Amino acid sequence: MIKNKERITPGQLMILIVQTQIGVGVLFLPSTVEAKAYNDAWIAVILGGGASAALLLAIWALGRRFPGMVFFDFLPLLMGKPLGKIVHTIYAVMFIAECGVILAQFGDVVRDWIFSSTPSWMILGLMLAVSVYMAVENLRFITRFFVLTFILIFVLILIALYAYREAEWLYALPIGNAGFLNILKGSALSMNSFYGFEILLFAFPFVQGSSRSVLKAGMYANLFSTVVYAFLVFTCVLVFTPLELRLIPQPILYMVKALSFTVFERADLYFLAIWTVVVLTTVMAYLYMAAKSVSSLFGKSRHAGTVPVVAAMIWILAIYPHDQDMIDWMQRIVSALTTLTLVVLPTLLLVISYIRKIERKEQVQKG
Amino acid sequence: MGFIKRMLTNNRKESKSPPGITRRAPAHGRRATGDIAANVEYVHDALFHTDDLQERSFEQADRPALLVYLSSVCDLAKIHEAILKPLLNSEDKDPERIIPAADMRRLTDLESGIELLLRGYTLLFRHEREEFYAIETAVIVQRSVDEPSNEKAVQGAHNGFIESLHVNLQLVRRQIGSRNLVVRRYSLGNMTKTEASLVYLNDLADPEIVEDIDQRLRAIDADNLMNGYLVLEYIEDRSFSPFPQILQTERPDRVAANLLEGRVALLMEGTSAALLMPSSFFVFYQSPDDYNSRSLAGSFIRLLRLFSFLITITLPAYYIAVVSFHYEVIPMELFYQIKGSVERIPYPPILEALFMELTIELLREASIRLPTPVSQSIGIVGGLVIGDAVVRVGLVSYPMIIVVALTAIASFVVPSHEMSYSVRLLRFPVMIAASMFGFIGIAFCLTAIFVHLCKLKSFGTPYFAPVAPFRILDWKDALVRLPYWKLNERPNDPRPQKLVQERRSKEGGRHDQE
């Protein structure tokens, strides 16, 4: 059932998860979390990373009990066919909505920072067109591209490092200033940026190696994302005060903007170009997941035909909101959806699986 | 709707040849008889009484015999020496004991005889014998084994393939003495019947790939397969991709090196280039020069070449994006200078760029066809005079000239002619994307290109290996060039059967002791 053509290695899995997780959050996360957790935002992010590690663990545990099966294959086994279909649809809707929100946020950044007059449907349309080109392929090719662009994350970090020339270390003090409750609120907000690990639901059966290696890859991936996000948030804490951050929705970009190097100025433009590719990888992954969900809903094994249709739906969703209120409203809905599908359901399904002892009989498979 | 269809297709008529003229060879051949005249008549008929079909009748051992040959492809001297002379001077009834020809075949099927006739064989018919002989007497006209003019290497062998399949195979066999070097023969093209040979190392090349190539070759049903390039387009994976998937080379040392990595070579009669498959992107960036110079130098040059790929594609686009959208990135000191140069140009930078690029392409194309004495002066005229005049008039700005010139230079750094074209073609979409959406446009376009590279496969092997999939160990020969005693394993992309290519050698010529 699992063709050799689609196999990926654990290392590739790690990069797959990282690239899906790290996306729009690079720019939006610091501001969002600091609004609640003030100068302890970086602690909140680390806690958020821990929470997502736990969720990743739950998904892994589920996948381990059904070797060789993709999530949507064993979902009906756990919930029964009719309920399973409903849940399946919820997941498909979640992926489409999440992708739409990501694109809407991306479009906002482009509109605010570079192209104030270019219509966003154009930019988002191009974004989706390129993503469609990649997402019609199977996981192996997508992962190859992700590995290729992985290095760009380091370039972003490198650019952000320059901000330390003007960092004010005192801003981080006093630690714990915000209070435990606020830090927790901040962690909850940060979860949005850690979502992406659900790609494991689709990728698990394709990984060459034992389930232990899958777990290791997943944990390393989550750790990497946590470190990157925490670093970026920490840098913002050192450069901006909480009051300022309330005004600046994309602090990293703001910080990079004022950097001046000998060979170029306005490094934020380069940062944005590279960040575009990072967001592209996230969009490709979500498009793939959405298309796979929809196509398996209709019983198809190949998702290539569904991709353009799903992309069109996402596109319409992304260009629909035209002010901040609508985006906030969409984000709340998506937040509810993701909490349901990525926090509640996996744990629930895991419990069901254990209690009712539903699992796939281990088939001896040579890796 | 139907009207539009008719409008677009009304010039194409079904081609029907008049009846009676075409004639296909009967599928099961035609048996020769003891009647010489009947046989010869059949042959003349089959070749439509072509005038260069000659006969020579004689008596040998008191029996009538007849030689039939195509005078245009036969070496008459060979016929004299190898066939006529011995036959006329001998009383032996068995030609096989008389004729001192190495390639002599005994046949009964006239159709196969006719095939051989067309290749320069002479047919010997004897009275009341149903068998006849075909003796190889082809004329050999060939040029000398000179270094190919577009694939020069500074150091290394200076010989190259020529149009004779026989000589080319010889050159390859001389490089690799292994008994595992296997040659498979094909006759390609329904009308051209070109001889082709597939060459590979039996214990190294992936048998699946060899069979795949074999199938693709057999599946071609075309009239004209005269040269390598025609065959290439039939068997390659994606003809519409901008990137070449099969390496063409005229150098025997390159072919041999690639065979030793597990690739397969296709040599054809009449083509002085060998086709190497499967190829990856980085194979096109390797040149024999890298291997014949020191490791550091070779690595540096190789990295430079790969860098030139990026420059060719992105430099004009980057400049256009900066001058059209994002001029703030220009550093302070340079800013006003560039601004001053650009101010006088009346139209947008994308048009400037296209104008200059097209001019350079025209110059390049023209310089290929110029007779040698003139080409030098045209180069100067084109480069210096036109370039300078164009700026003075105000059609193009100085920075644009610099950008275009650098790009042109960078695009010729690639050792492969094919890849050079590809890369030069690719920069146009990127430029257009840059002129529409600035840096974001460049990001989108480059992503699309790299996605394409990731998806592309050459005979089942990933095209962009060892970058995607990421095999850092293979970088030792793709991105840099480590010393040979370090290259313990072959690169993975042609999927060779054996990875280990050298054992435990160390620097300084020492060998690891047990």
Added chain:
Amino acid sequence: MRHAIRAAALAFLALAASGCWDQQLLKDERNISIGGIDTASKGLIRATVSIRDILVSESGSKDTSEVHSVVARSTDHARELLDDEVSGQYSSAKMRVLVLGEEMVRSRDIMPYLDVYYRDPRSPLNARVAIAQGKAEDIIRLKMVGPKTIGLHIDNLLKSMELQSQVPSVTIQTLHPLDRGFDFSLPYLKLTDGMPKVEGIALFNGVHMTGKLNLDRSKIYLLLAGEKNKNLRITLKIQNDDKDEGYDYTTIDVLKARRKLKIHVDKEGRPRVALNVRLRVSVIEDPSNHLYKKEVLHKLEKTLSERLTNEADSVVATMQEARHDGFGIARRIMSFYPNLWRKLDWKEVYPSIPFDVGVTLDVINTGIIR
């Protein structure tokens, strides 16, 4: 189905190619290299700019400067009015220096006029800022200083002054004061004999200018702030003999400066600042002493130390008088004594905080002679 998709894609591309909405062709832009804001009557401002052009011709390139001045309601309104006056598209993306008139910063809040710099993505956040005695307009109307345009001249002037640790390094980006816990200071320009010169630095309390320091004392100020840049030379009078006055002065070059700032809070919640700077210097000019004798060297060190400490005290006094918290005392209290911070009324407390200032130095070398 595939044809429908292809047709849709082509239509999309055709639309895309039809317009480049955000194109800002470089050749159409007119870029200013320096801008100035002064007060005008009725709550308006006067904005003055200098547009720099380079004419590239066969004989080389020539710098020209074009000055415009308008009265406007706000900074962006000024941009609009300037765009009306200027041929081509007005752009401040490459502005190097922003000059503020003294009256502007003493009497009015400058922040609203800087808002557009923080909001517009194309604004030059790394432009330097300076205060002009009198009107910024007068400086900008100079147009050219020698062969350089006024913008270039002032920018280079400020850059070199920064390197010599005579003025702090400030850009529009670092000007944003919101609850940072320290006050900024800006270079102070004065027009002398038709040439703009840096006279010292202007001290700020919040958004208002409240004091000044001359060049000599600004060097000390920067030392105390821990912001010594590449070079720093101080010439001091160390004695008053009957001999020729040339023997009275010594010049030292500060190689390294290590500053320690500590805040002590006593039991009643009163803060106290201990500020110590340790310098490693080399003596550049010293005609009077023969420094090969160890005692003479030590005496010199002591004398210099006393002198510098006195200067430092007077600098701190001036700062406190101007209520200028240049060293970030507020930030430190916020970080280390957050409870205390909540109780303090900073405006009242700062001017009376006792400062213990000390400057010590070690002479490392004395040039090629003693």
